Amino acid sequence: AKELAAFAGAVFNLWLEQGAASKQKWVLTFSSVFGGQEMVENLKRQINQWPQESRGAIACDAVNALAISPEPEALLLVDSISRKFKFKQVKAAAGKALTFAAQALGLSTEELADRIVPDLGLDQRGTRTFHYGPRSFTVTLTPALELEIQNQEGKKIKSMPAPGKQDDPELANAASAEFKSLKKQIKATVSTQTVRLEQALSTGRIWTGAGWRELFVQKPIMRQFAVGLIWGVYGENGTADATFRYLEDGSLNTADEDEYELADDARVGLVHPVELSKEVLDAWKQQLEDYEIKQPIEQLSRPVARVSEE
Numbered sequence: 152a153k154e155l156a157a158f159a160g161a162v163f164n165l166w167l168e169q170g171a172a173s174k175q176k177w178v179l180t181f182s183s184v185f186g187g188q189e190m191v192e193n194l195k196r197q198i199n200q201w202p203q204e205s206r207g208a209i210a211c212d213a214v215n216a217l218a219i220s221p222e223p224e225a226l227l228l229v230d231s232i233s234r235k236f237k238f239k240q241v242k243a244a245a246g247k248a249l250t251f252a253a254q255a256l257g258l259s260t261e262e263l264a265d266r267i268v269p270d271l272g273l274d275q276r277g278t279r280t281f282h283y284g285p286r287s288f289t290v291t292l293t294p295a296l297e298l299e300i301q302n303q304e305g306k307k308i309k310s311m312p313a314p315g316k317q318d319d320p321e322l323a324n325a326a327s328a329e330f331k332s333l334k335k336q337i338k339a340t341v342s343t344q345t346v347r348l349e350q351a352l353s354t355g356r357i358w359t360g361a362g363w364r365e366l367f368v369q370k371p372i373m374r375q376f377a378v379g380l381i382w383g384v385y386g387e388n389g390t391a392d393a394t395f396r397y398l399e400d401g402s403l404n405t406a407d408e409d410e411y412e413l414a415d416d417a418r419v420g421l422v423h424p425v426e427l428s429k430e431v432l433d434a435w436k437q438q439l440e441d442y443e444i445k446q447p448i449e450q451l452s453r454p455v456a457r458v459s460e461e
Contacts, residue, residue: 156187179216211244284319360417383422406434
Protein backbone atom coordinates (compact mmCIF):
# COMPACT_ATOMS: atom_id res chain seq x y z
CA ALA A 152 0.00 0.00 0.00
CA LYS A 153 2.85 2.42 0.82
CA GLU A 154 4.60 1.73 -2.48
CA LEU A 155 1.34 2.18 -4.40
CA ALA A 156 0.70 5.48 -2.59
CA ALA A 157 4.20 6.67 -3.45
CA PHE A 158 3.68 5.67 -7.09
CA ALA A 159 0.32 7.49 -7.23
CA GLY A 160 1.98 10.57 -5.73
CA ALA A 161 4.77 10.42 -8.33
CA VAL A 162 2.26 10.16 -11.19
CA PHE A 163 0.32 13.14 -9.78
CA ASN A 164 3.47 15.27 -9.44
CA LEU A 165 4.62 14.40 -12.96
CA TRP A 166 1.20 15.40 -14.33
CA LEU A 167 1.38 18.72 -12.44
CA GLU A 168 4.89 19.41 -13.77
CA GLN A 169 3.62 18.87 -17.31
CA GLY A 170 0.85 21.43 -16.85
CA ALA A 171 -1.97 19.25 -15.47
CA ALA A 172 -3.63 18.81 -18.88
CA SER A 173 -7.37 18.17 -18.58
CA LYS A 174 -7.08 15.38 -21.19
CA GLN A 175 -5.22 13.35 -18.54
CA LYS A 176 -7.56 14.22 -15.66
CA TRP A 177 -7.86 10.47 -14.93
CA VAL A 178 -4.71 11.10 -12.88
CA LEU A 179 -6.90 12.88 -10.28
CA THR A 180 -9.08 9.81 -9.71
CA PHE A 181 -6.14 7.39 -9.70
CA SER A 182 -4.14 9.55 -7.27
CA SER A 183 -7.09 10.18 -4.97
CA VAL A 184 -8.03 6.51 -4.67
CA PHE A 185 -4.47 5.19 -4.15
CA GLY A 186 -2.43 8.18 -2.95
CA GLY A 187 -3.27 7.96 0.76
CA GLN A 188 -3.60 10.80 3.26
CA GLU A 189 -0.84 12.90 1.66
CA MET A 190 -2.86 13.07 -1.56
CA VAL A 191 -5.83 14.58 0.31
CA GLU A 192 -3.58 17.51 1.24
CA ASN A 193 -2.22 17.75 -2.32
CA LEU A 194 -5.71 17.85 -3.83
CA LYS A 195 -6.85 20.39 -1.23
CA ARG A 196 -3.96 22.67 -2.21
CA GLN A 197 -4.74 22.39 -5.92
CA ILE A 198 -8.50 22.90 -5.40
CA ASN A 199 -7.63 26.21 -3.72
CA GLN A 200 -5.05 27.18 -6.35
CA TRP A 201 -6.59 26.22 -9.70
CA PRO A 202 -9.63 28.57 -9.60
CA GLN A 203 -7.24 31.49 -9.06
CA GLU A 204 -5.56 30.49 -12.33
CA SER A 205 -8.93 30.40 -14.16
CA ARG A 206 -8.98 26.61 -14.04
CA GLY A 207 -12.28 26.13 -12.23
CA ALA A 208 -13.27 23.09 -14.31
CA ILE A 209 -10.22 21.03 -13.33
CA ALA A 210 -10.74 22.10 -9.69
CA CYS A 211 -14.27 20.67 -9.92
CA ASP A 212 -12.83 17.41 -11.29
CA ALA A 213 -10.44 17.36 -8.31
CA VAL A 214 -13.40 17.74 -5.91
CA ASN A 215 -15.15 14.78 -7.57
CA ALA A 216 -11.95 12.72 -7.26
CA LEU A 217 -11.61 13.70 -3.61
CA ALA A 218 -15.16 12.47 -2.93
CA ILE A 219 -14.18 8.88 -3.77
CA SER A 220 -10.97 8.81 -1.75
CA PRO A 221 -10.95 6.06 0.91
CA GLU A 222 -9.35 8.47 3.43
CA PRO A 223 -11.88 9.47 6.15
CA GLU A 224 -11.03 13.18 6.05
CA ALA A 225 -11.51 13.44 2.25
CA LEU A 226 -15.32 13.46 2.27
CA LEU A 227 -15.21 15.78 5.29
CA LEU A 228 -13.18 18.21 3.17
CA VAL A 229 -15.71 17.95 0.32
CA ASP A 230 -18.46 18.72 2.85
CA SER A 231 -16.51 21.76 4.04
CA ILE A 232 -16.03 23.04 0.46
CA SER A 233 -19.76 22.59 -0.24
CA ARG A 234 -20.63 24.89 2.68
CA LYS A 235 -17.98 27.58 2.48
CA PHE A 236 -15.75 28.20 -0.53
CA LYS A 237 -14.81 31.38 -2.37
CA PHE A 238 -15.48 30.08 -5.89
CA LYS A 239 -19.14 29.23 -6.54
CA GLN A 240 -18.40 26.77 -9.36
CA VAL A 241 -16.23 24.61 -7.10
CA LYS A 242 -18.61 24.97 -4.14
CA ALA A 243 -21.49 23.74 -6.33
CA ALA A 244 -19.43 20.79 -7.58
CA ALA A 245 -18.70 19.79 -3.97
CA GLY A 246 -22.42 19.96 -3.17
CA LYS A 247 -23.24 17.69 -6.14
CA ALA A 248 -20.48 15.23 -5.19
CA LEU A 249 -21.78 15.05 -1.62
CA THR A 250 -25.37 14.57 -2.81
CA PHE A 251 -24.25 11.77 -5.14
CA ALA A 252 -22.40 10.02 -2.29
CA ALA A 253 -25.40 10.42 0.04
CA GLN A 254 -27.83 9.01 -2.54
CA ALA A 255 -25.54 6.01 -3.11
CA LEU A 256 -25.77 5.28 0.62
CA GLY A 257 -29.52 5.98 0.86
CA LEU A 258 -28.98 9.00 3.14
CA SER A 259 -29.72 12.72 3.08
CA THR A 260 -26.65 14.94 2.68
CA GLU A 261 -26.94 16.06 6.33
CA GLU A 262 -27.18 12.44 7.52
CA LEU A 263 -24.05 11.66 5.51
CA ALA A 264 -22.31 14.72 6.99
CA ASP A 265 -23.21 13.40 10.48
CA ARG A 266 -21.82 9.97 9.66
CA ILE A 267 -18.46 11.17 8.34
CA VAL A 268 -17.51 13.22 11.41
CA PRO A 269 -14.22 11.52 12.39
CA ASP A 270 -13.15 10.51 15.89
CA LEU A 271 -9.45 11.07 14.98
CA GLY A 272 -8.36 8.31 17.33
CA LEU A 273 -9.97 9.98 20.36
CA ASP A 274 -12.00 7.83 22.75
CA GLN A 275 -15.55 8.82 23.72
CA ARG A 276 -14.24 11.11 26.48
CA GLY A 277 -12.10 12.93 23.89
CA THR A 278 -8.70 11.57 24.99
CA ARG A 279 -5.85 9.89 23.15
CA THR A 280 -2.48 8.65 24.44
CA PHE A 281 0.78 9.02 22.51
CA HIS A 282 3.59 6.62 23.42
CA TYR A 283 7.28 7.59 23.19
CA GLY A 284 8.49 4.30 24.72
CA PRO A 285 9.41 5.04 28.34
CA ARG A 286 7.26 8.18 28.25
CA SER A 287 3.63 8.67 27.30
CA PHE A 288 1.43 11.75 26.94
CA THR A 289 -2.35 11.99 27.11
CA VAL A 290 -4.12 14.55 24.94
CA THR A 291 -7.67 15.67 25.79
CA LEU A 292 -10.06 17.74 23.70
CA THR A 293 -11.61 20.28 26.09
CA PRO A 294 -15.11 21.86 25.91
CA ALA A 295 -13.30 24.95 24.57
CA LEU A 296 -12.34 22.67 21.61
CA GLU A 297 -8.63 22.96 22.43
CA LEU A 298 -6.09 20.18 22.99
CA GLU A 299 -4.80 19.84 26.56
CA ILE A 300 -1.63 17.76 27.10
CA GLN A 301 -0.65 15.85 30.25
CA ASN A 302 2.48 13.79 30.93
CA GLN A 303 2.27 10.33 32.51
CA GLU A 304 2.39 11.91 35.99
CA GLY A 305 -0.79 13.82 35.17
CA LYS A 306 0.93 17.22 34.99
CA LYS A 307 -0.32 19.63 32.31
CA ILE A 308 2.31 20.75 29.81
CA LYS A 309 2.12 23.51 27.19
CA SER A 310 3.11 21.49 24.14
CA MET A 311 4.03 18.00 23.03
CA PRO A 312 7.79 17.54 23.64
CA ALA A 313 10.22 16.60 20.91
CA PRO A 314 11.55 13.01 21.01
CA GLY A 315 14.52 12.68 23.38
CA LYS A 316 17.57 10.43 23.66
CA GLN A 317 15.88 8.11 26.17
CA ASP A 318 12.80 7.60 23.97
CA ASP A 319 12.27 4.78 21.51
CA PRO A 320 13.20 6.51 18.19
CA GLU A 321 10.62 4.70 16.07
CA LEU A 322 7.75 5.06 18.56
CA ALA A 323 8.56 8.65 19.51
CA ASN A 324 8.95 9.93 15.96
CA ALA A 325 5.73 8.21 14.88
CA ALA A 326 3.85 9.59 17.91
CA SER A 327 5.18 13.11 17.31
CA ALA A 328 4.09 13.00 13.65
CA GLU A 329 0.65 11.63 14.62
CA PHE A 330 0.15 14.43 17.14
CA LYS A 331 1.00 17.10 14.52
CA SER A 332 -1.48 15.46 12.16
CA LEU A 333 -4.12 15.36 14.92
CA LYS A 334 -3.72 19.10 15.60
CA LYS A 335 -4.25 19.88 11.92
CA GLN A 336 -7.24 17.53 11.60
CA ILE A 337 -8.87 18.87 14.80
CA LYS A 338 -8.62 22.42 13.46
CA ALA A 339 -10.21 21.46 10.12
CA THR A 340 -12.94 19.36 11.75
CA VAL A 341 -13.89 22.02 14.31
CA SER A 342 -14.05 24.63 11.54
CA THR A 343 -16.36 22.46 9.40
CA GLN A 344 -18.63 21.46 12.28
CA THR A 345 -18.92 25.07 13.48
CA VAL A 346 -20.31 26.04 10.07
CA ARG A 347 -22.63 23.00 10.08
CA LEU A 348 -24.07 23.87 13.49
CA GLU A 349 -24.58 27.51 12.49
CA GLN A 350 -26.58 26.24 9.51
CA ALA A 351 -28.47 23.73 11.68
CA LEU A 352 -29.56 26.58 13.96
CA SER A 353 -30.58 28.76 11.00
CA THR A 354 -32.51 26.05 9.15
CA GLY A 355 -34.11 24.36 12.18
CA ARG A 356 -32.40 20.98 11.61
CA ILE A 357 -34.10 18.20 13.60
CA TRP A 358 -32.57 14.95 14.90
CA THR A 359 -34.35 12.08 16.62
CA GLY A 360 -33.32 11.55 20.24
CA ALA A 361 -31.46 8.38 19.19
CA GLY A 362 -29.79 10.16 16.24
CA TRP A 363 -28.80 13.07 18.48
CA ARG A 364 -27.08 10.69 20.94
CA GLU A 365 -25.30 8.88 18.10
CA LEU A 366 -23.79 12.16 16.89
CA PHE A 367 -23.44 14.34 19.97
CA VAL A 368 -22.71 11.74 22.67
CA GLN A 369 -20.81 8.99 20.87
CA LYS A 370 -18.61 11.17 18.65
CA PRO A 371 -15.95 12.83 20.85
CA ILE A 372 -15.58 16.07 18.90
CA MET A 373 -19.34 16.67 18.65
CA ARG A 374 -19.72 15.78 22.35
CA GLN A 375 -17.65 18.84 23.25
CA PHE A 376 -19.79 21.01 20.99
CA ALA A 377 -22.94 19.63 22.67
CA VAL A 378 -21.79 20.67 26.16
CA GLY A 379 -21.86 24.37 25.27
CA LEU A 380 -25.19 24.44 23.42
CA ILE A 381 -28.85 24.58 24.44
CA TRP A 382 -31.18 22.04 22.84
CA GLY A 383 -34.91 22.12 22.24
CA VAL A 384 -37.36 19.22 22.12
CA TYR A 385 -39.96 20.02 19.47
CA GLY A 386 -43.57 19.00 19.10
CA GLU A 387 -45.23 18.25 15.77
CA ASN A 388 -46.36 21.89 15.60
CA GLY A 389 -42.72 23.01 15.50
CA THR A 390 -42.59 24.69 18.92
CA ALA A 391 -40.00 23.88 21.59
CA ASP A 392 -41.89 22.10 24.38
CA ALA A 393 -38.76 21.70 26.52
CA THR A 394 -35.10 22.70 26.55
CA PHE A 395 -32.05 20.92 27.94
CA ARG A 396 -28.27 20.98 28.17
CA TYR A 397 -25.80 18.08 27.91
CA LEU A 398 -23.38 17.86 30.85
CA GLU A 399 -19.83 16.51 30.77
CA ASP A 400 -20.83 13.60 33.03
CA GLY A 401 -23.29 12.43 30.35
CA SER A 402 -26.50 13.57 32.06
CA LEU A 403 -29.00 16.14 30.78
CA ASN A 404 -30.49 19.03 32.74
CA THR A 405 -33.01 21.84 32.37
CA ALA A 406 -32.68 25.59 32.86
CA ASP A 407 -33.76 25.00 36.50
CA GLU A 408 -30.99 22.35 36.79
CA ASP A 409 -33.46 19.49 37.10
CA GLU A 410 -32.48 16.19 35.47
CA TYR A 411 -33.99 15.61 32.01
CA GLU A 412 -34.77 12.32 30.23
CA LEU A 413 -34.60 12.34 26.42
CA ALA A 414 -36.78 9.82 24.55
CA ASP A 415 -35.30 8.02 21.51
CA ASP A 416 -38.15 9.26 19.29
CA ALA A 417 -37.97 12.88 20.52
CA ARG A 418 -37.48 15.65 17.96
CA VAL A 419 -34.29 17.51 18.94
CA GLY A 420 -32.82 20.71 17.51
CA LEU A 421 -30.74 23.73 18.46
CA VAL A 422 -33.06 26.21 20.12
CA HIS A 423 -33.04 29.80 18.86
CA PRO A 424 -33.38 32.60 21.47
CA VAL A 425 -36.45 33.92 19.61
CA GLU A 426 -38.22 30.72 20.77
CA LEU A 427 -37.48 31.32 24.46
CA SER A 428 -39.20 33.51 27.02
CA LYS A 429 -37.01 36.14 28.71
CA GLU A 430 -37.08 34.14 31.97
CA VAL A 431 -35.89 30.89 30.36
CA LEU A 432 -33.30 32.68 28.20
CA ASP A 433 -31.88 34.49 31.26
CA ALA A 434 -31.80 31.22 33.22
CA TRP A 435 -29.79 29.48 30.52
CA LYS A 436 -27.38 32.40 30.19
CA GLN A 437 -26.87 32.39 33.96
CA GLN A 438 -26.24 28.64 34.02
CA LEU A 439 -23.59 28.85 31.30
CA GLU A 440 -21.97 31.77 33.12
CA ASP A 441 -21.99 29.88 36.45
CA TYR A 442 -20.22 26.91 34.88
CA GLU A 443 -17.86 29.18 32.89
CA ILE A 444 -18.97 27.70 29.57
CA LYS A 445 -18.36 29.63 26.38
CA GLN A 446 -20.70 28.69 23.54
CA PRO A 447 -18.94 27.23 20.46
CA ILE A 448 -21.31 29.16 18.16
CA GLU A 449 -23.33 32.29 18.77
CA GLN A 450 -26.64 30.96 20.05
CA LEU A 451 -28.19 32.57 23.13
CA SER A 452 -26.54 35.94 22.45
CA ARG A 453 -27.99 36.21 18.93
CA PRO A 454 -29.89 39.50 18.49
CA VAL A 455 -33.65 38.99 18.41
CA ALA A 456 -36.16 41.39 16.86
CA ARG A 457 -39.58 41.03 18.51
CA VAL A 458 -42.37 42.11 16.21
CA SER A 459 -44.97 44.28 17.88
CA GLU A 460 -48.70 43.91 17.23
CA GLU A 461 -48.51 47.02 15.06
